[in-house]
Amino acid sequence: MPEPLKNYFGPEIPVRIAAMISAVDPSFPADAFVADATAGLESLALLPRGWHIADALHRHLPADFERATEILKASLVPRLPPSEGGLGSFVFLPHVFYVARYGVDHLEAALDLQYELTRRFTAEFSIRTFIERYPEQTLTRLRLWARDPDVHVRRLVSEGTRPRLPWAPRLRAFQQDPRPVLELLELLKDDPEVYVRRSVANNLNDIGKDHPDLLVETCRRWLIDASEERAWLIRHALRSAIKRGNIGALGLLGYGETPAVCIDNVVITPERAAIGGTVTVSFEVRSTSQHRQSLLVDFRLFYVKADGSTSPKVFKLKTAELAPYATVPFRKTISLRQMRTRTHYPGEHRVEVLVNGIAFPAGMFAIEERS
Numbered sequence: 035m036p037e038p039l040k041n042y043f044g045p046e047i048p049v050r051i052a053a054m055i056s057a058v059d060p061s062f063p064a065d066a067f068v069a070d071a072t073a074g075l076e077s078l079a080l081l082p083r084g085w086h087i088a089d090a091l092h093r094h095l096p097a098d099f100e101r102a103t104e105i106l107k108a109s110l111v112p113r114l115p116p117s118e119g120g121l122g123s124f125v126f127l128p129h130v131f132y133v134a135r136y137g138v139d140h141l142e143a144a145l146d147l148q149y150e151l152t153r154r155f156t157a158e159f160s161i162r163t164f165i166e167r168y169p170e171q172t173l174t175r176l177r178l179w180a181r182d183p184d185v186h187v188r189r190l191v192s193e194g195t196r197p198r199l200p201w202a203p204r205l206r207a208f209q210q211d212p213r214p215v216l217e218l219l220e221l222l223k224d225d226p227e228v229y230v231r232r233s234v235a236n237n238l239n240d241i242g243k244d245h246p247d248l249l250v251e252t253c254r255r256w257l258i259d260a261s262e263e264r265a266w267l268i269r270h271a272l273r274s275a276i277k278r279g280n281i282g283a284l285g286l287l288g289y290g291e292t293p294a295v296c297i298d299n300v301v302i303t304p305e306r307a308a309i310g311g312t313v314t315v316s317f318e319v320r321s322t323s324q325h326r327q328s329l330l331v332d333f334r335l336f337y338v339k340a341d342g343s344t345s346p347k348v349f350k351l352k353t354a355e356l357a358p359y360a361t362v363p364f365r366k367t368i369s370l371r372q373m374r375t376r377t378h379y380p381g382e383h384r385v386e387v388l389v390n391g392i393a394f395p396a397g398m399f400a401i402e403e404r405s
Contacts, residue, residue: 039374040080043124045072048087050125055095058108067094071128081201085135087128092136099140103133103147110154126155134160141168145175152190159202161194166205173214180221185229191218192233198240212241216252223256224264231267238271242283246275250282257286277332277348279391289330289353293389294323297396298361302385306400309370309378313399315385316365319356327356332388333366338381338401348388370401 048071052064071090075083095102106129129151137144137160144164148157164172180191193199195215197208208215215237222234242249253268260268268286275283284290300317307313319331331351336344354362364387370378380403385396 040078040083043080043083043127045075047083047125047128048072048075048090051087051091051128054109054111055105059105062105063094067091070094084127084131088131088135091128091132099137100143103137103140103143106132107147107150110150112154123155126151130155130157130160133157134163138163138167141171145172148190149179149187153184153186156186156193157190158193158196158199161190162199162202162205165195166207169207169214173218176218177221180218185227188222188225188227189230189233192222192230192237196233196237196240198243208241209244212245212248215241216248223267224261228263231263232270235267235270239274242271242275246278246280247282249275250280250286253283253286273350276330276391277388279388279393281391284330284391287330288328289390291327291390293327293329293392294321295327295329295356295389295394296320296322297387297389297394300396302397302399304399306402307370308402309372309380311370312367313370313383314365314367315396316363317387317396318361318363319354319387319389320361321356321359324358326358329354329356330388330390331364333364334386334388334393335368336384336386337376338379338383340377340379342381344384 048068051071052062052068055062056064067090070093071087075086078086095105110126130148133144133147133151137147141164144160148160148164151157151160161172161176176191176195179187182188195205195208195218197205197212197215199205219234219237222230225231225234238249238252249271253272256264256268272280272283272286276287281290296319298318298320300315302313302315304311304313315333319329321327330353333349333351334346335349336346339345349366349368351364351366356362372378378401380401382398382400384398387394387396
């Protein structure tokens with residue numbers, strides 16, 4: 035199993051934070067803060083560690099939030115280069131949680147601190163608190179930030195407003211009515227940085243899970259006179275809708291026609307696999323039409339869960355231009371290694387081939403307990 039992410043966020047983090055703050059405020063009680071922040075830290079998961087250190091910051095910084103934010107801003111290291119940050123920037127996770135919990139009554143100071151934090155880490159978690167508490171004022175600020183010269187600030191506008199942002203509480207108001215989010219995404223859809231455009235696509239993908247028709251309508255409109263970069267964004271935004279077999283999404287990408295095909299020569303090896311091993315599925319897609327067909331071929335595996343039920347996952351394979359009565363082979367190898375994001379359980383795993391969103395049964399294989 036991979037090493038848990040929390041192991042990269044241990045007692046050395048409060049020590050680094052104390053050093054940064056002490057460098058600009060010698061009166062900061064660094065030793066007391068480190069002792070407080072590290073007490074009980076090892077027993078916590080990643081996000082609770084961030085909250086734990088944030089609470090310690092609150093206890094040792096000035097009670098005046100505006101004064102505390104000035105100290106924190108002065109202590110921040112230089113901003114990130116115009117690219118994605120690494121694990122090192124996670125040192126600012128407690129700062130983000132601090133402003134989310136203790137800055138809710140200090141909107142302007144809190145927004146200013148988040149502006150600086152997102153240039154070094156990300157404020158996508160904390161900004162959601164202010165979207166919910168002060169929707170109009172925060173959206174007004176986000177509209178300004180959508181034109182900011184800093185790529186990380188522009189990305190915050192999209193990432194922070196995602197209705198279903200991973201690791202964060204959902205923005206229920208935007209799940210019900212995503213129009214305020216779409217207004218922001220309109221400003222960012224042609225951003226010069228792929229880092230921002232990918233976030234826009236992920237936000238649209240989130241919106242589509244609650245409003246599939248609105249997703250398709252938006253992407254259809256954005257496809258008009260679309261650049262290659264915007265066309266990529268749209269394809270990425272439609273990925274979950276494609277996996278769900280949404281006809282409108284498939285049609286936008288040119289795969290809306292019902293396929294005239296058969297699935298032949300399915301081979302699954304081994305038929306009984308062990309956790310930690312692999313399974314390979316091979317098959318052929320054969321045309322039964324006298325016309326050329328544009329096909330989007332995917333692979334759906336129904337994973338067995340701990341309670342014995344199943345959960346589908348779609349794997350992207352490839353597109354194909356299939357000539358009349360022609361056959362094209364496919365092959366997919368699935369890892370059964372235990373991962374942070376997926377735990378494998380014994381049982382019968384069903385397999386389907388998806389062609390333009392239409393499911394074709396392809397058999398099953400069994401996962402057995404390791405001996």
